[in-house]
Amino acid sequence: MTGGPAAGHDDGAEAVRSGRLTRAPYRREPYVRAGIGPETVDGKAIAWTRAEVQVKWVDRDGAMRTAWVPASAVRRISRDESAWRDPYDDYAFYYPDGAADAAE
Structure with a gap:
């Protein structure tokens, strides 16, 4: 598996030029579960x-x-559902009621 763009995709350059691309703020990206080839991975949607x-x-x-x-x-999932958690997350964003202490 490569880390590159999907077959036939222009790596988002056209989407950026056209203004159709959305990005979440750094450290606040939504967690997702994605089917990539034969695998299912947990990660973050960065764009x-x-x-x-x-x-x-x-x-x-x-x-x-x-x-x-x-x-x-x-498919979007919660941070707690994800098998991988970004160590640089903005914990206050993901746990606004202070539940981060219990999740760690």
Whole structure:
């Protein structure tokens, strides 16, 4: 599996030029579960259009990966549901009632 764009995808450049790309604020990206090839990975949605989501995750070897995935293969999950949690998260954003202390 590569960390590059999906086959036939232009890595989001056209979406950026057209203004159709959405990004969440850094450290506040939504957690997602995505089907990437034969695997299902838990990661974060770092950018998206109506048709595709750029997912960031850590692979089995511990390397950070990103890939553009069809939106239909991506489902939003909570941080607590994710098998991988970004250590740089804005905890107050994910746990506004202070539940981060219990989650750690």
